[in-house]
Amino acid sequence: VEQCDKKTIGLTKKETIVYEISVRNKKKTEIEIDIDDQVPVSQNKDIEVELLESSSAKYDAVTGKLSWNFKLKPGETQKVKLGFSIKYPKDKVLTGL
Secondary structure, three states, X not given: OOEEEEEEEOOEEEEEEEEEEEEEOOOXXXXXXXXXXXXXXXXXXXXXXXXXXXXXXXXXXXXXXXXXXEEEOOOOEEEEEEEEEEEEEOOOOOOOO
């Protein structure tokens, strides 16, 4: 987790979470990398999830799945970020983030 902010505004709480994933090629040949991750998907109308940053990933809003695909040369490092915010009533408690 690169960043995590929590704010309360009126009757609403907002959490912002940003992850950074770093991948390095330690081989002597070029490799192809596939990274799959997921942001939360709300099943509750009182809870809103917004994707803020995805480093040009393919994004499926229904499942929350993010997919990256790229090639790395020998010794090369690539970083991707994903960030999202969640707004929910301040009297609710969220778990599993």
